[in-house]
Amino acid sequence: MNKTIRKVAILGSGVMGSRIACHFANIGVEVLLLDIVPFELTEDEQKKGLTKENPAVRNRIVNTALQNTLKAKPSPIYDQSFASRITTGNFDDDLPKIKDVDWIMEVVVERLDIKQQLFEKVEKYRKPGTLITSNTSGIPMHMMCEGRSEDFQINFAGTHFFNPPRYLRLLEIIPGPKTKPEIVDFLMDYGDRFLGKETVLCKDTPAFIANRIGVYAIISGMHTIEKMGLGVSEVDKLTGPVIGRAKSATFRTMDVVGLDTTVNVANNLYKALPHDESRDKFKLPKIVEVLYENKWFGDKTGQGYFKMIRHKDGRKELKELDFNTFEYKDVEKPKFKALEASKEIDDLKKRIKFLVNFEDKAGEFYRASFYDLFKYVSHRIPEISDELYRIDQAVSAGFGWELGPFETWDVLGVKETVEKMEAAGEKAAAWVHEMLDAGNDSFYKVENGKKKYYDIPSKSYVEIPGTSDFIILDTLKAADKKIWGNAGASIYDMGDEVIGLEFHTKMNSMGAEVIEGINTAISMAEKSYKGLVIGNEGGNFSAGANLAMLFMFAGDQDFDEINLMIAQFQKTMMRARYSSVPVVVAPHNMALGGGCELSLHADHIQAHAELYMGLVEVGVGLIPAGGGTKEMTRRFSNRVIPGDVELNHLQEYFMNIAMAKVSTSAEEARALGYLRPQDGITLNRKRQLAEAKAKVIALSDAGYTQPMEQTNIRVLGKTSLALFEAGITGMIYGNYISEHDAKIARKLAWVMSGGDLSAPTEVSEQYLLDLEREAFLSLTGEKKTLERIHSILFKGKPLRN
Template identity: 80%
Template sequence: MKRTIEKVAVLGSGIMGSRIACHFANIGVKVLLLDIRPKELSEAEKKKGLTLESPSVKNRIVDKALADTLSSKPSPIYEKDFAGRITTGNFDDDLHRLSDYDWIIEVIVENLEIKQGLFEKVEKYRKAGSLISSNTSGIPIHLMADNRSEDFQKCFAGTHFFNPPRYLRLLEIIPGPQTKPEIVDFLMDYGDRFLGKETVLCKDTPAFIANRIGVYAIMSAIHTIEDMGMGVSEVDKLTGTVIGRAKSGTFRTLDVVGLDTTVHVANNLHKVLEHDESRQRFELPKSVSVLKENEWYGDKSGKGFYHMIRHDDGSKELKEIDFSTYTYKPAEKPKIKALDAAKGIENLRKRIKFLVNFEDKSGEFYRKTFFDLFRYCSNRIPEIADDLYRIDQAVCAGFGWEYGPFENWDILGVSDTVKKMEESGDKPAEWVYEMLDAGIGSFYQVIDGKRNYYHIGSKSYQEVPGLEDFILLDTLKSANKKIWSNEGASIYDLGEEVIGLEFHTKMNSLGQEVVEGINKAIGLAEQSYKGLVIGNEGPNFSAGANLAMLYMYAGDQDFDEIDLMIAQFQQTMMRARFSSVPVVVAPHNMALGGGCELSLHADLVQAHAELYMGLVEVGVGLIPAGGGTKEMTLRFSQSLTSGDVALNRLQETFMNIATAKVSTSAAEAAGLGYLEQKDSISINRKRQLAEARQKVLMLHDAGYTQPLERKDIRVFGKSSLALFEAGITGMRYGSYISEHDAKIARKLAWVMSGGDLSEATEVSEKYLLELEREAFLSLTGEKKTLERIHSILFKGKPLRN
């Protein structure tokens, strides 16, 4: 049976329900969001003379919840206009509308009786065969569909989204005892392809997989922290990005999520896990109990493990809880010997191994928490999952870990770690010993270019399912598919006669090594392949050009070298544009400055939905000079229709660059002109490189021909210069911009106008590139520009001077 999801009904408009509704709206689905009707009027409604039957009153709860969600940051929706895909209503008046919906998702209070009561009403209206699911995080799935019809039970499952649904990749699928296999298969596939999720099949066990393991890791770690007398800031520094976990670390994450949420899950697990050998670790540590008693739940209550004090003069002071007194003290900036020693280790796998084996208090903390978690996870198979890779997938996608427990165990060396675990009293499950006795020394291995995991039942490696449609660079590295590399970039054979270029500099900045890599990759592709994909698996596609070399040359006033650098970068961008084979760029997350310019010059862009793209050079006192200013002027020009001057639209493009406007999604990037109609968006980042390769093949098979330089770019000279100058002067008089901002803006205006031309004229790309380079070069001689670059390089923050 072919199943299409065109309409989704979300029952419950709380934080989770509204955000799930927004994410379905993000992908183009029509959504009906329902909640209860108010039982009494508010004071404002009474003053207006409204009644409980007034339409605005009946939907007050759902409308307010949705409005609050849409105004929250980070935004749950790709573009504001997408909210128009959501219709609101209430349970009393609108449940009959469910007969027209393909999927009904319940997201109400975690109370079995209330859920069952709602499902009884829903069954009167849902159409046979429609999907129905619950977003519960704790109530057993098999209990919720009791006493429902056979069709209801066959189409019912748990679909546990993690909050916030737009940003966290995990979607746990939990079948009920009667759920049809084809329904499970559909949910797994739909979550992956359409919702961009890491879909993980779970058993109907308490807290499923991610929360069972993730909350255990948190609670066990806090017990260890209290035993070792460690502090809040110290622990957050140790448990953040340095070991491949969320930047916020342990305690800041708890404050953001809300300690009450974690407490609820932990208490429930302690109550129901009577046969769990580590049940006592779910008991609330003293620190958590004290915060709970004081209702210091984190950001939602204003106090948690941290407390931000805002003084009357507008200044802020961050404090942290002192575990010895449970009062707040100034937040510490701890000096940690292990982290200082690991600073030079860029490779995360090597850094994790170094830190866990470091002989000091930090290393001891890592060993205690890592070994305990390894033991616990080994004992959860087959209880919560038959296969170990599901635990890694769920924890990584749900909690933002770079590597899951079994992956970390592999990094440390399974056999050596088991010996250390035994010494510390953390003996793992028997199947781990059976694996080692069989001569298998790791949980994962790349075999014939495919990722395999140790399958406990067969005592052998099996291919990790679901990766057939992905291109994973880590796997290609292990399969010896690298064909060239330098310090900043690598080229891989992606298969099907397509090669891929990966950046691996700090923040994937575009320095000399990356420029060399781009030229080398294009040369190889033109010589022996159908085309090239430029993309990577780093946290960000590229934060822009490497400013360090520019700063050095500018400080020495070596303008010839700067001119050569800019010319080389421009030539590289133009080579991407005018290569004889298709070049597809696959940006994700940050694609700033030069990263944006490279995307602008691709034949096609295969963007990830989470794309923060923009030309941000004005923030460091410069203008885009890698073809970015030229390209945005060209795109404006080609959008003009006969007789359409539309200088106001040119001014919009100018303002986007002059204010360093960055998109908050790929959809917004298209609205800003950074993406074009021909470009595509991948909702699942793991599919992005494979989909980019497919675009290369599509262009090749269509008979790709090398583009020609455009010589028909319409610029307006004095007319647009006058318009820009009026705006710049007005903003300067209003103190919205500094004098240096105005100087930069005038340089930008000069390029986009084509210079001081007396009338509208058609110019070439080469002409605008020369203007770009001249403007950029002149700004590198400005003291205030150097101050801005210095602030970014050495303080990590933009300077407005």
Template identity: 70%
Template sequence: MNRAIKKVAVLGSGIMGSRIACHFANIGVEVLLLDIVPKDVNETEKAKGLTLDNPQVRNRIVNDAFQSTLKSKPAALYESAKASLVTLGNFDDDMSKIAEYDWVIEVVVENLDIKKKVFENVEKYRKPGTLITSNTSGIPIHLMTDGRSDDFKKHFCGTHFFNPPRYLRLLEIIPTKDTDPEIVDFLMKYGDLFLGKETVLCKDTPAFIANRIGIYAIMSGMHTIEKMGLTVGEVDRMTGPIIGRAKSATFRTMDVVGLDTTVNVANNLYAGLPDDESRDAFKLPGIVKSLYDKKWWGDKTQQGYFKKTKDENGKTVILELDFKTMEYGERTKAHYESLSKVKDIENVKERLPILVNAEDKAGEFYRATFYDMFKYCSLRIPEIADELYRIDQAVAAGFAWEIGPFETWDVLGVKQTAEKMEAAGMAPADWVNEMIDAGHESFYKFENGKKLYYDIPSKSYKVIPGTEGFIILEAFKENKVVYQNPGATVYDVGDGILNVEFHTKMNAIGGEVIEGINTAISMAEENFRGVVIGNEGQNFSAGANLAMLFMFASDQEYDEIDLMIRQFQLTMTRARFSDIPVVSAPSGMALGGGCELSLHCDAIQAHAESYIGLVEVGVGLIPGGGGTKEMTLRSSDEYGEGDPELNTLQKYFMNIATAKVATSAAEAAEMNILRPSDRVTLNRSRLLADAKARAIEMAEAGYTRPTERTDIKVHGRSSMAMFEAGITGMLYGNYISEHDAKIAKKLAYVMSGGDLTSSTLVSEQYLLDLEREAFLSLTAEPKTLERIHSILFKGKPLRN
């Protein structure tokens, strides 16, 4: 049966319900968000003379919850206008409306009796064939359908989103024995293609997959932390980005989520897993129980493992808990040799073996926690999943890990790690040793551009289902690399398309990356038919190589800087004026030079979570790689008959002058960074494949090399006068510094086309020359060097 989801009803408007509603609105689905009617009017409503019959009162709970979500940071919506797709109501007055909706998602409190009552009410109004799912995080799915009709049971399933649903990629699909397999297939594909999720099929076991493994890792780790006497600061340094985990690491994550939530899940797992061989790990360690009893649950109680306070100068400071005294003090840091050794290693897979094998306290901690996690995961097959890749997918997507447990084990070497685990009294499941004895020494391998996993029942390797259409660059490394230098790799990804991957720090664009881009375009013009520029890292590119620029500027090597800018500009225009289509595939940060590169490609295939912008003013510069030129050109193209053209130009000027960054691909489209012809991919795993398909489409449509534009309308002195008036006002109002004003005037000069007496049509090269000269002049400014120095050596922007 063909099934389309145009309208979704979300029952329950709490933190998860409202955010799930927003994520459906993000993809253009109409949403009905319902919650209970208040029992009484509050004091404010009484003062207004309102009663419980008033619609405003009856919808107070859902209204307040949704407004709170709209104000939350990070934002739940791609763009604020999407809020209009969400209609609010209550269970008593509006439940009958679900008859018009294609999917009903229950997100009420974690109480089985309450959920059953909601489902009883749903069945009164739900039309046959409508999807009905629960977002429970722990209640057994099969218990919820008692007393429900066969049609209800057939279309019922668990769909467990992770919070916040816009940002965490996991969607666990948990069917019951009565769920129609067609419904399961639909939900798996819909979550992948339309919601952008890593959809993982789970068994109906306690906490499903991600929370079962993730909470175990946290609680087991807490026992190790207590045993080793580690501090909050030491642990968060060791368990964050350095091992490919979220910035919030261990304790900050627990403060954000709420210690009570973590404890409740752990307690439920302990109670619900009498046969789990590692059940005692779910018992609360002393340091956790003490905080829980004091109700120091994190952000929701204003203190947990961390506490915000003010110093004597009124400045906000963050203190951390001392486990020995149970008092708050200055934050501690982990000073271990192994952590210092890996600070300049960008690839987490290269860092992990150094860290885990280190002979210091950090290495001891990693071995204890990693080996225990590996053992636990191996023993959960086939209990919670029949295939090992499902555990990796769920944990990585649900807890924002770069690589999952079995992938991590692979990086460390399966055989040698298993031997060390056994020696440490943490022997893995028998199937691991059987795999090794059979000569298979990795859980994953790559063949013919595909990623394969070890299938335990068949004792062979199989392609991970659902990934057949993905491009996984690691799978091309063995025999599909056609060019490589220390900063970039060019792969032949098939069908006549090359892919350029950066692997500098933060994927910064320097000489090696420039060389890689130019080489790929030259190779494609000769023997291929298109180029994709993209990677599988967290960020597309944080911009140009500031370190090299700072070195030249400090030594006053302005000829070198001029050459550097010219090469950058030539490469950007090469991407635009080549004989083959060039497609950019940004995801994460695409800032400064990374944004400029995307602006000059023939097409952009952006991930929905792309943060794109021209941010050069933050380091005392203006966009010098064609970004200023391109925004001036796009402003000119927006002018229409009778339009106030200077207002349009000012909008683009302000985006650059304020270093505005789009917080989603949708917002990038609003800023005209993405053009109407550019496209968006919801699922990060599909981004490179979609970009490749776009390049093939353009090539097969008869791609024609563009020609340089010579019709860009600039306004000379008239726009300069407008800009300078605004800059002066901002300066006198103390909104900007004198150096900000100087940068803004340089930017205004370029976007006005220079000192022209009237509006004139100019070429792209004309604007590029103005842009380069302005950029070069700013590199001679001491305050610009101070800003660059602050970013490079302190990691934070400087306002001077």
């Protein structure tokens, strides 16, 4: 279907409407955001003598909503300047403007009558053929279509974003009874490629897929928690990152989302599902019902499962709910033998299997909750989805699970788990037994480098649609495409004469194993391949250099070893820049310190839109010495054109490092100078490695030539040193920085100025690398630097001394 989206109309500016508008603005689409006209003047408007006819009054609701959204943390928009792409208005005056848009999206309150009334007005102005969707979390499509024209119905569907839409990956697509297939195909593709979402096709069933399964898991889990007598902190410890779930786990998530939201969905599902075999699990257990009746909904009401106590002296103290007394008590620090015993198991799949089979209270909880969930999802096919992979996709993307229910079941072993489930009284659906009886022992498998799922109607394994456009490292591993590896890095054949390097250290920190991996990958690529992609599928691209080794050497005052270590790091970064084949780096989430420096030296960066990149070494009492300081100085030099005020530009780059500025998006990373204009941004994380590989091929096929090291970097010597010294002194006098901060800043200024040169001079990259290494070495001998490193390593928090 050939459809271009240049302009969208978002009808409804509440929490979801404003945030969806921001995300469309993020990708460059022009947005018309509309809402109702206020019924009454505010007291402030009355004092100003305004009337209901004043534009400021008529657009107050939409403008206030948008401004509040733009102030929200984390921000819903990649760059505040993108807000200019959003035009506001109201339904009474501006609804006729929808005739000029390509897509109309309704995001008003979840009431069928209000939605139908709005659609009736929309039909007066909507141009035939215009795409129209409703962002609903549960109202059936066929009800919303009632009374609408044929053209409206064939171009109508549900588009269920999860909040916040910038950050949560799920977008459920729900066709109406008459929706054209090409409209569904367009929405699935657009959500994936342009909005960066995991687009999941849903049936028009109550709560669709993610909320149907996710809310069941929550409320059913509450029954288990109540039965076992587990506490708030105990449950959050068990249901967080240790099993690949969000850090906010169960109760903290409910407080943030709002208990009323979860309960309303559960109550609606109970009413709407008279034939659901597990319907009674949607009934509220006491540990939910009491809070709901007391209106302890969480953060929005000031208390829920947790409550923040503010003391008169300004101290804040977090308390948790006691399920025996329903009063608040000190937050507990739970301990389980299973969790203690699993600490050294880094592989999530191995850890989950270990925990579920462990004989203690934690293992008992995991078995009860997982077996119940497995039974439930098996019975939802074909009710809510014909394909099992859609359930995994929806729940994982919507609730932040690393592994969906069927993926987790595979990890535990389908056959042995079915036997244990039946022994526990949990009976899987008949099709699972039929699958096992036919000799098929898993829901997923990898064949010929392609991930396939078990297709129930055909009783065979079928490739997951759309995944041919992705490069998934787990699939490459399963297909035996690994060609080299050590404890911290692995190299894979990505096909088409391109290889990929993956880090797999803790937080993907860069130590000796990763440096060896980079050098080995470049050597292999130079010998036999078109080029190299450096990227991974971990939670973060890289949190920076391995500080533990540096701390050990610095504590022993082994400066020769530190010098060798830094020289090797610099050499490796420069090799990434000056190899004979293109090197493309694909950073995502955190790319800090050394992770940022590696990216800065790539021929091309293919960044994920969610990129938190920065040179943060000053936080541990150091300066960037893996070429980061050199590189920002080089970029300053290459950016300056005749007539520019050089000092202003140099100061920008200096302040980025001195203040450890970290981007909050890839777009902001470009504004900070970490990304260049030619570097790319990928919206959908699953497409990032494939797009990075395509860039390697494009650079190679265009006739890639090994670049030459730059020897004409302009540094300003005493001129910039004087400027920086004045600023540093002023910051000290104003008590904005400590003496040690000032010492670090002076070292940084020395490097970026090229030293104490009497006049602006052109220097080489190696000259600056030597300066930054010398400055780094001197700072490792400082007691206060060691104190900062110690605080990060052993307390997990930065120290300002």
